[in-house]
Amino acid sequence: MKKLLNASFIYMLVGIASGLFYREFVKHYAFPEGQYTQLALAHTHLLTLGFTVLLIVLVIEKVFTISRSPKLFAWFFWLYNAGVVITSATLIWHGSLTVLGKESNAMIAGIAGLGHIALTAGMIVFFIALRRAVVNRDDASLEPVAARA
Numbered sequence: 001m002k003k004l005l006n007a008s009f010i011y012m013l014v015g016i017a018s019g020l021f022y023r024e025f026v027k028h029y030a031f032p033e034g035q036y037t038q039l040a041l042a043h044t045h046l047l048t049l050g051f052t053v054l055l056i057v058l059v060i061e062k063v064f065t066i067s068r069s070p071k072l073f074a075w076f077f078w079l080y081n082a083g084v085v086i087t088s089a090t091l092i093w094h095g096s097l098t099v100l101g102k103e104s105n106a107m108i109a110g111i112a113g114l115g116h117i118a119l120t121a122g123m124i125v126f127f128i129a130l131r132r133a134v135v136n137r138d139d140a141s142l143e144p145v146a147a148r149a
Contacts, residue, residue, distance in 0.1 A: 001067075004058040007081060011050025018092065019043035031099045039095025042088045049084045049119070057126070064133040072129035080122030086115030 022039045031037065060066060067073040090112035097104050 001058060001061055003077065004054050004061060007077075008051050008054035008058065011046050011054065011084070014088075015043055015046030015051055018046055018088070021092075022095070025096065026099055029099050037095045037098040038091045039099060042091040042095065045088050045091060046084070049087075050081075060130065064130060064137060066126075066129045066133045068136070069129045069132050072125055072132070076122050076125040076129060078122075079118050079125060083115050083117070083119030083122055086118060087112055088115075090115060 022043055025031075025039065026037070057066075090108055094104050094108050094112070097108075
């Protein structure tokens with residue numbers, strides 16, 4: 001649980017810092033206000049996918065102890081976090097190029113796609129671990145009260 005709490009806290013700090021970076025970077029380069037750049041999305045991705053989702057997972061861990069499947073939990077944790085980091089990094093990379101007036105390329109989109117794939121794989125593994133925890137909890141609750149004592 002401490003790992004989830006620490007990761008969530010780090011995403012909160014990095015998410016806030018990315019919002020500050022976005023604001024100051026576009027101001028420094030006099031990027032037209034209201035013009036679209038993916039740089040602004042990094043802030044919300046980090047805060048939502050990193051900070052908020054991992055806090056929700058922390059609550060789910062507290063209730064269902066999904067880490068009882070340590071291999072599944074480890075796969076979820078590392079796949080999901082790799083996906084958040086890769087996706088957010090490509091948003092910052094692509095958005096910075098846009099602000100600087102430079103051309104982006106398909107490689108950035110491909111790397112972002114890999115980040116999204118890792119996020120998806122992590123969430124699938126999370127739901128497999130969650131399902132196991134819920135089913136095991138439901139099975140335990142079906143035992144007679146005398147057997148649980």
